[in-house]
Amino acid sequence: MQKYSFVLIASFCLFGFVLTAAAQNQNRIFGRITTVDGEEFTGLIRWDKNEATWVDILNGSKEISKENIREARRQLREKSPEKSFWSIPFGRKRSSRDWPDASLSGIRFGHLAALEPTGRNRARLTLKSGDTIEFMNGSTDIGTDNRGIVIEDDRDGEIRFGWRDISRVEFMDSKSDQQSRFGESLYGTLTTRHGYSFTGLVCWDVDEAFTTDVLDGSERGRKRKVRFADIVWIERHSSRSAALMLKSGAELVLRGSNDVDEGNRGIIVSDPGFGQVMVKWDDFKRLEFQPVQSSFSFTDFDGGKRIRGTVYSSQGEAFTGTVRWDNDEAFTWELLNGELDKMVFDIEFGKIKMIQKESSDAARITLSDGRELLLTGSNDVNEGNRGIFIQTAGGEIFVVDWDDFDRAVFER
Secondary structure, three states, X not given: OHHHHHHHHHHHHOOOOOOOHHHHHHHEOEEEEEEOOOOEEEEXXXXXXXXXXXXXXXXXXXXXXXXXXXXXXXXXHHHOOOEEEOOEEEOOOOOHHHOOOEEEEEEEHHHEEEEEEEEOOEEEEEEOOOOEEEEEOOOOOOOOOOOOEEEEEOOOEEEEEOHHHEEEEEEOOOOOOOOOOOOOEOEEEEEEOOOOEEEEEEEEOOOEOEXXXXXXXXXXXXXXXXXXXXXXXXXXXXXXXXXXXXOOOOEEEEEOOOOOOOOOOOEEEXXXXXXXXXXXXXXEEXXXXXXXXXXXXXXXXXXXXXXXXXXXXXOOOEEEEEXXXXXXXXXXXXXXXXXXXXXXXXXXXXXXXXXXXXXXXEEEEEEOOOOEEEEEOOOOOOOOOOOEEEEOOOOOEEEEOHHHEEEEEEOO
């Protein structure tokens, strides 16, 4: 555990400097919003309250093509006919639930060239690669449940839009050195009660992401609103309270709000090196804030490409080509999901070096920077996996079911 924590923190020390305001803005989502009335506004963007940087994830769901579903059914039926012993079936029998027509998805904002609402709960995404995909509601990021899209326009100031107000959003590299009205992005080191440490951009309660945002609570019956800019650290005090150290030197114990009790929806740490992790209140121990120390910009994202690699079966077979994981994820921008000690991970496939099956219910993920995570709790990494499909250079398609899977090694 301690080794894992050290490696995770060390990866950020490579940056080793505090960014200027202009450099911090390069981290921020920037673009042009065109309204349904034809007006245009350009500036820094805050999306659905909790997404504001290029590494943040736009969540939704996407359709699985009927062709992929048919291919999966055919391949797995031919490869794994139902087995029996003395006429008694055994093994996991697949049902229609194994072949949904849509699945949850997500993409980092840095991969997007444009977004166009195409309905009440749908959007067309144009990626930097030129590919287009359709996202449906699967979160408040897409559709009329969106909590607001705010742009900081140089000319007209801060403007808030609803989903129905927007015709198109074009994303671009920020050359602006304007000061954000929201202040700086929250950044720090989070420690869990199991001893893991994560350093990166922070979103508190899936809501507060900036130094001007406010943490709510009550102290001795008095309501308090504390700006995150004034907080040195936050600790879990109990299931219903949190302790704070302020820059003034004062210490508080707050309760009575989902910012500081078990109603907290989760603390997200975004790591440019893999994606993001969400820590629930029960596992949260401490968060120490510090100035932003990781540098990335819009130009660091390529819009994704096909996942390529070699998949090895437990029988020693090896198949090399383009990979479709879980009959779903086929591009490097897509996310592998899993859990570790109740922490929820979203890992970009482009940041994965190897996936090694550990058991029917777990897989070890080796990241490109050498870190390892043993994940469970998702059909990406357990026997619920709907198949790993490999198309070779000659066009042949092979499928490896989870029962037969050993490991996959991906190309960069």
